[in-house]
Amino acid sequence: MDKKELLKQTELFVLDMDGTFYLDTQILDGSLEFLRQVKRLGKRFVFFTNNSSKSPKTYIEKLERMDCWIDRSQIITSGDVMIRYLKEYYPGKSVFLMGTPDLEENFRESGIRLTKDMPDVVVVGFDMTLTYEKLERACTYIRNGAVFLATHLDINCPTKDGFIPDCGTMCAAISLSTGKQPRYVGKPFRETVDMVLRLTGARRENVSFVGDRLYTDVKTGVANGAHGILVLSGETKKEDLAGSDTVPDAVFADLKEMGELLATL
Ligand SMILES: [Mg+2]
Incomplete structure (x- = not known):
């Protein structure tokens, strides 16, 4: 599938945060415009982070300082997946x-x-x-x-x-x-995809995990029947792709480039 077709097919974008949407406390250029395009097309997004040191509330406040306004249902952490896992297997x-x-x-x-x-x-x-x-x-x-x-x-x-x-x-x-x-649990494991599907009602084949790491973000999608999109705005460099077992469905420079392609749909 080509990049444009993949974006067209994606109904739900599951976004990593650090290295993807922002770098530390600095929002990356084009991130907000990407979200605007997602909304314009009637598509949806949620944030997912493996970082369990902060609560969803703390992330919501951090994103607000970047002029990104989301509600509790749009942020999931690996801590949330663990809570769900405990309730299911160790009630x-x-x-x-x-x-x-x-x-x-x-x-x-x-x-x-x-x-x-x-x-x-x-x-x-x-x-x-x-x-x-x-x-x-x-x-x-x-x-x-x-x-x-x-x-x-x-x-x-x-x-x-x-x-x-x-x-x-x-x-x-x-x-x-x-x-x-x-x-x-967390990325890249099945529990994470299952939780995203359960919370959003999205269909597996219409979900793309987007992030700057191959072995967590991208692998979550490609190893569990969804899609994995790599952005080169964080940890992974283009030359890392050659030695990787995980092959992304698409590679973009950043969310800005994804937003520009979405704007043509
Ligand atoms: Mg990251």
């Missing part, structure tokens, strides 16, 4: 959460039973408030039989000053200590 079970106060609030508001004592399940998020005590407890609980889950597999998180260790790195420390591997 009523107690959870020890290694996460930020933002994520804790998100879990608590959704009715997840959090505990500091021996839980049924340990959930690891992108915990920017990590302490040795939390790490030690998580390891002890998992060693004693708690289920080991994690919101997303990202090893590093890009910032304007370079990389900082993300959820996958924290899980690696726990795995090294306990010999146990986590079950991840």
Whole structure:
């Protein structure tokens, strides 16, 4: 399918944020115009981020400062996918959460039973408030039989000053200590696509995941029966494509270029 045909077929764009819609606190040129074109054509968009350190509310406020106004239904995080996963597979079970106060609030508001004592399940998020005590407890609980889950597999998180260790790195420390591997949700896993489809009612073949990473954003679409579109405004450079197992359905310079093509439809 050519690029124009793919955009025409897409009814729902699932947008990554950092490296795709903005860079850190700076909105990328053409992002708002892209959204305008999506709306003009009667298509829809939602944002999806693997970053579980902040709550949806925090992202809504961040986007508002960029003059992008969305409601709660238009933002999904890997934390939301984990909440849904817990309700489906571990209903009523107690959870020890290694996460930020933002994520804790998100879990608590959704009715997840959090505990500091021996839980049924340990959930690891992108915990920017990590302490040795939390790490030690998580390891002890998992060693004693708690289920080991994690919101997303990202090893590093890009910032304007370079990389900082993300959820996958924290899980690696726990795995090294306990010999146990986590079950991840978030991008690129099926649970994420299923949740997007359930929340939006969109059909799989009319959904395109758009982002700057091949192994998370693009893979989510192409590995799960939807589409994956790569933008070169963030982490991935054109030359990275040659060595990648994940082949995007389309590659654009940025959302600006996507918006310009949408304008011709
Ligand atoms: Mg990104």
